[in-house]
Amino acid sequence: MDDDFIELDRVEKVFDVRRKTGFLRRERRSVRAVDSLSFTVARGEMVGYIGPNGAGKSTTIKMLTGILTPSGGRLRVAGIDPSRERTRLARRIGVVFGQRTTLWWDLPLIDSYRLAHRMYRIPEVRYRENLDRCVELLELGELLEVPVRQLSLGQRMRGDIAAALLHDPEVLYLDEPTIGLDVISKSKVRGFLRELNAERGTTVLLTTHDLQDIEQLCSRVMVIDHGRLMYDGALAGLHEVGESERTLVVDLERELPPIEAAPARVVRVEGPRQWLAFPAAQSAAELVARIAARYPLLDLSVREPDIEAVIARMYAGGTAQDEAEKAVS
Amino acid sequence: MVDAGARWAAEEVPGGRVREGVRAYFLIAGMWIRSTMAYRTSFVLMTVTNFATTALDFVAILLMFSRVDALGGYSLQQVAFLYGVSSTTFGLADMVIGSMERLGRRVRDGTLDTLLVRPAPVLAQMAADQFALRRLGRTGQGALVLTWALLRLDIDWTPLRVLLMPVMLVSGCAIFCAVFIAGAAFQFVAQDAAEVQNAFTYGGTTLLQYPPTVFATELLRGVTYVLPLAFVNWLPATYVLGLPYPLGLPEWAAFLSPLVAAGCVGLAGLAWRAGLRSYRSTGS
Numbered sequence: 324m325d326d327d328f329i330e331l332d333r334v335e336k337v338f339d340v341r342r343k344t345g346f347l348r349r350e351r352r353s354v355r356a357v358d359s360l361s362f363t364v365a366r367g368e369m370v371g372y373i374g375p376n377g378a379g380k381s382t383t384i385k386m387l388t389g390i391l392t393p394s395g396g397r398l399r400v401a402g403i404d405p406s407r408e409r410t411r412l413a414r415r416i417g418v419v420f421g422q423r424t425t426l427w428w429d430l431p432l433i434d435s436y437r438l439a440h441r442m443y444r445i446p447e448v449r450y451r452e453n454l455d456r457c458v459e460l461l462e463l464g465e466l467l468e469v470p471v472r473q474l475s476l477g478q479r480m481r482g483d484i485a486a487a488l489l490h491d492p493e494v495l496y497l498d499e500p501t502i503g504l505d506v507i508s509k510s511k512v513r514g515f516l517r518e519l520n521a522e523r524g525t526t527v528l529l530t531t532h533d534l535q536d537i538e539q540l541c542s543r544v545m546v547i548d549h550g551r552l553m554y555d556g557a558l559a560g561l562h563e564v565g566e567s568e569r570t571l572v573v574d575l576e577r578e579l580p581p582i583e584a585a586p587a588r589v590v591r592v593e594g595p596r597q598w599l600a601f602p603a604a605q606s607a608a609e610l611v612a613r614i615a616a617r618y619p620l621l622d623l624s625v626r627e628p629d630i631e632a633v634i635a636r637m638y639a640g641g642t643a644q645d646e647a648e649k650a651v652s
Numbered sequence: 653m654v655d656a657g658a659r660w661a662a663e664e665v666p667g668g669r670v671r672e673g674v675r676a677y678f679l680i681a682g683m684w685i686r687s688t689m690a691y692r693t694s695f696v697l698m699t700v701t702n703f704a705t706t707a708l709d710f711v712a713i714l715l716m717f718s719r720v721d722a723l724g725g726y727s728l729q730q731v732a733f734l735y736g737v738s739s740t741t742f743g744l745a746d747m748v749i750g751s752m753e754r755l756g757r758r759v760r761d762g763t764l765d766t767l768l769v770r771p772a773p774v775l776a777q778m779a780a781d782q783f784a785l786r787r788l789g790r791t792g793q794g795a796l797v798l799t800w801a802l803l804r805l806d807i808d809w810t811p812l813r814v815l816l817m818p819v820m821l822v823s824g825c826a827i828f829c830a831v832f833i834a835g836a837a838f839q840f841v842a843q844d845a846a847e848v849q850n851a852f853t854y855g856g857t858t859l860l861q862y863p864p865t866v867f868a869t870e871l872l873r874g875v876t877y878v879l880p881l882a883f884v885n886w887l888p889a890t891y892v893l894g895l896p897y898p899l900g901l902p903e904w905a906a907f908l909s910p911l912v913a914a915g916c917v918g919l920a921g922l923a924w925r926a927g928l929r930s931y932r933s934t935g936s
Contacts, residue, residue: 338934390768392932406932410672413771425766429687441679443771470690 417487421499477508676772702789724865736798741824743791830916840927
């Protein structure tokens with residue numbers, strides 16, 4: 324059971340969308356938000372779950388937490404069917420919604436924790452231990468007596484994460500845990516999650532738009548688009564599959580016609596500055612050497628592909644492939 | 653390091669869902685009371701305002717009686733009796749679960765989901781949401797008017813009439829609670845229906861503050877047989893006051909209030925379950 328701690332077998336979620344087409348006329352249409360999704364997550368894994376907006380990420384998380392009932396397929400978390408035993412599952416999972424705090428706005432932070440203590444019936448000793456640990460690692464000590472409304476976004480996020488962990492959840496779902504946070508807060512949150520996973524063996528599933536979250540935390544990444552799993556594996560592999568490109572930004576001494584250095588191609592020119600896209604797999608050093616030999620360089624920098632672009636290209640590639648298959652058959 | 657075996661595992665709790673719901677309700681309501689106490693002056697002002705604004709309803713009745721001696725055959729004291737029961741029961745229901753009318757908003761902004769990941773029934777969490785002790789203002793005001801009416805009225809107290817008083821108050825409160833729950837359940841389907849709900853809750857209590865004799869028979873039938881608000885006070889109160897109920901129902905109908913209340917709560921509970929199930933399958 325530890326290998327398929329979270330288990331999805333051809334899970335589907337179909338929504339009926341009603342659209343107004345006339346004064347009283349409505350058109351019904353089904354939208355397949357999650358389409359025959361299958362994967363398993365082992366206990367103690369830390370998985371990034373990414374995809375463009377509307378790809379089905381939130382719907383998946385909502386089914387995993389028991390908020391939504393799947394339309395088809397089989398789904399188990401720690402052996403529990405989330406939609407049937409929502410409250411039983413709730414005692415064993417922790418959920419952090421990045422943009423919706425569950426803390427009590429007008430009360431000191433500690434009051435939210437005391438409520439969790441009683442609502443989850445956490446034994447006194449466990450509560451003390453967990454709280455002390457979270458306070459130490461998330462640096463909440465001085466914030467405990469501060470009303471939540473006075474906390475900064477980063478402080479509140481740390482507070483929310485602690486609140487989700489006091490009852491020793493076996494799995495933690497994080498929906499955009501670093502959204503809107505500054506660099507320091509991000510690194511604190513990431514450091515804490517890494518430690519939590521390493522020491523407690525808590526299974527972590529996180530959705531994010533920030534590639535760095537994945538890079539620094541997750542050994543495994545799943546990409547979903549149009550409700551289907553597009554990729555499941557290591558982050559490095561994603562770049563290859565997605566045929567992603569890195570960008571070389573070159574500052575020349577003066578304005579010049581676009582640089583020629585195939586396979587790299589100029590994607591943008593702004594005065595003496597030019598942007599070149601080249602395959603992520605190609606060595607930047609070799610490209611820089613070639614350009615330096617022929618052009619007067621002042622400065623340059625290499626930009627890694629951003630995840631949205633990788634996913635976008637991946638999806639575009641997917642359709643191209645589909646069409647190619649259609650053309651053949 | 654916590655492994656599966658060492659888990660302290662608070663699984664399902666003895667006593668079941670109802671007990672767990674009530675427990676969660678008090679925990680959350682307690683948090684809201686503490687939240688309001690963070691702004692103590694504001695709380696006092698709001699309670700006084702609540703008392704005063706609801707009292708204006710009764711002032712309107714007093715003004716009417718400065719021109720007439722009776723309303724639909726009811727004296728001022730008798731109308732005050734109806735008013736007192738209606739306001740007290742509604743005020744209590746409104747305080748206990750009135751915030752359920754915020755359900756539509758929670759569905760729209762997605763915060764209902766945060767309740768669904770907690771180990772407590774959503775109904776209890778929703779009922780305790782935004783618990784406002786200041787709503788005691790309305791109940792207190794209603795109770796005052798009711799006390800005044802009881803002191804001034806010359807009621808022929810039989811054991812049955814005495815018994816009917818607490819039965820009426822509890823049943824009335826339960827009927828209003830059922831209306832709140834059913835209204836909230838409807839908001840799963842139509843998220844902007846809070847106003848429709850208000851027509852039945854606030855509208856209902858205002859209706860019941862007046863004697864049944866001033867309304868048209870069709871309306872009376874509606875609130876007796878369809879949405880049985882008449883069982884909150886009209887039917888039991890006419891029995892206590894020794895007045896005839898306009899629809900010519902037998903006398904024992906006054907004692908049906910607890911049954912009607914139980915039926916209403918049962919139906920509202922079913923509606924709530926259906927609503928929540930539909931939310932969990934559609935996500936909206």
